[in-house]
Amino acid sequence: MNTKSTHFRFRINALTTAVIMFFAVALFGVITQASADTSNSRYDAIVKRDKLIAVTMTTIPPFAFKDEKGNLVGFDIDIYKLVARELLGDKEKIEFVGVGSAGRWPAILTGQADLGIGTIYMRRANNVAFTYPVMDTSINLLVTKKSGITSLADVNKPGITVANLENPQMKDRANRFFPKAKTIILDGSAAQLLAIKSGRAQAMQMDTAVNDYYAALNKGELISLGAMLGDMFGNGIYCQPGDFKWIRWLDTFVQELRFGSLYADYREIYNKWYGKNPPPQRHYLENN
Amino acid sequence: MTDWIGKYYLIEYIQACGWAAVLAVAATLGGVVWAGALFFFTTVFGRIGRVAVAAYVQIFRNTPVLLPIYLVYFGFPMIGIVWPAAVCGCFAITLQQGAYVSEIFRGSYKSIDRNLYDAAQSIGLSGWQIFSKITVPQVIVYSLPSLGSQVVLILKDTSLLSAITVAELMMQAKRTQEATGAIYWPFLMAAAMYLFLTLFIDYFFARAQKAVRWR
Structure with a gap:
């Protein structure tokens, strides 16, 4: 009787577990499908929401870190704020989602955040869409x-x-x-x-x-150490793949930032965090 | 078939699952032995023992387990003690779980019928004989249901050891996610393996309870 009872309890537990796993997989399937729905551009959703949501690590100075007052600051943070200013007219219309290194990609792919900044690698480009580089890095x-x-x-x-x-x-x-x-x-x-x-x-x-x-x-x-491990890379803005309107807007933003109408802002931010001017706006101009 | 195994990092997951099981067993053994020592301390050293153990329990029950994990892994090398990460993790979990398990032992000890002690004294058993033949066996039996839950918690605590480089299931899930870009399945695989391990623990303790209670 006792052994039977033990086996019965184990079977009940196994059954419960199987049911929970089934619902968990089904729920994740629904979420994945919902997040993959790109018929409405993220761009429209952000404008309608009137707030930008950026995913960032919070312990990587000078890109993104907490200052002595507890405020999130850094080069990436200033770039995000510039995106908010250009898109919504106010650099403070922004919310940050703080994650660890591996948490950046799920935050974008599940739609928890609109954009992030990270090093561009082709393996990453298989999963998220990158803009042109915001800055050179190594x-x-x-x-x-x-x-x-x-x-x-x-x-x-x-x-x-x-x-x-x-x-x-x-x-x-x-x-x-x-x-x-x-x-x-x-x-x-x-x-x-x-x-x-x-x-x-x-x-x-x-x-x-x-x-x-x-x-x-x-x-x-x-x-x-002065020696680089390999060649130069680019740090780009990334977002959900397949959203042409949003990635085009972001690409235009980066292009204007590095080579066009936003270069003055870019120079100021670059100077603030790296203590030197960014690469010239046009390599063929002398006084640039 | 081989492609399928490679694509889903099955070999690595099974290795990580094995690591999680080994860590859980080591931390459980450590936790139970340490809790036993704390329990012995409270019963043998009277008021001083009880106060000292109560203070220890309060400190470790009211701090997150990640704290001792970090302190042991990053702090010990600063005083010249460099243990492997897995040993540091097990030691930290042992310190914390010892506090919890000693409370389970204390509760079990309280539920022992006091008349048994009168009977034991009346037939002339020594203090050590009473402890080893009356107290310890009954404490173990009464503790088994709670210990089962605690071992499940210990297994889940091992997931925090990814923070100190131990290649257990959560580390494997994060590495797989980084390598593949997949969002859910790396973690669902880890969840399924944790469930497998916890079901095994549940079954083991259910059998153990039946075995001792009806003997």
Whole structure:
């Protein structure tokens, strides 16, 4: 009787679980279908809502981070505000969805956010639509001074540990540039920084701008290695794929930002966060 | 078939599932042993023991488990202790779950019939004999239903270890999501595997309860 009762209880639990799983899958299917419906452009939805929703990480200075007053600031944040100003007439008509590194893509694909800014990779372009680059970027290594690392060759050794994010691009770069080093995977640049400062790792892979910022904050302790891991990349605005009106608007925005009527705003923002002028508006103009 | 396995990262998921199970078992054993030590402390050292353990329980019950996980993983190397991430994670969960499980043991201890102790003393059993032959067996039996739920919680706590580089199921789901761009199925796969593991735990404890209660 007792064994029967145990088996009966187990069968009931299994049945309940199967029913819950069925409904969960069905619900996700409905959500996916709803989010894939692009008959109405996001552009119209934002104008109607009168508010822009941007997805961003919140711990990657100088792109997006909290200042001492708790406000979200940074280069990306100023670009988002400029989008809001140009689209809705007010740079404050914006809401930010803060996520970790891996949370950016679901936030866009499920429609929780209208746009984000991130490094353009072809693998990512299979899932989200990117604009032209908002800025040039590169990846390098931030190392601790006490590790004695001064070049890429010093990193490619068995005793060295490098902190990466979850993305496959970092894994590819690790295999290419320092296959002999050990890698550990963390979920944000703040955790990576903690890893090298605590001695868990001796180096971390991140955007050069972020590493430069951290090195400036920790002078004498951390060094942003000059050598790039690979070539230059572009950081672009991304949104849901298949929405021609919205991606065209964003592309026009980026084009005007870098080469046209918004260049003055771009120069101001670029100067504010990087302390230098952006690439010239037109390479063939001398006084530019 | 091989393509299908590769496309859905099945091998990696199964490995991650194995890791989650191993971590849960290690943290459970650690938690139960540590809780047993705390329980022993409260019963043997009287008022001082009770106050010290109560303070410990309050601290660990009222802080999120991610905190000890971070403190052990990132903090210990600063004092020269560098353990592997999985060991750090298990140790942190053990510290926290020890607090919860010791409370389960305390509740079970309270529900033991006091007449048994009078009877034990009347036939001349020593303090240690009473503890090992009367208290411990009954505490274990009375604790089993709550322990089952606690082990499920421990398994779910292991998902936080992805924050400190442990390649368990949540880490696998996040990596798969980054690699494929898929939104739901990487996490649904992880959910299905967690459900499989929790059902196994449920079944194991249901059997264990029947085995001891009707003996």
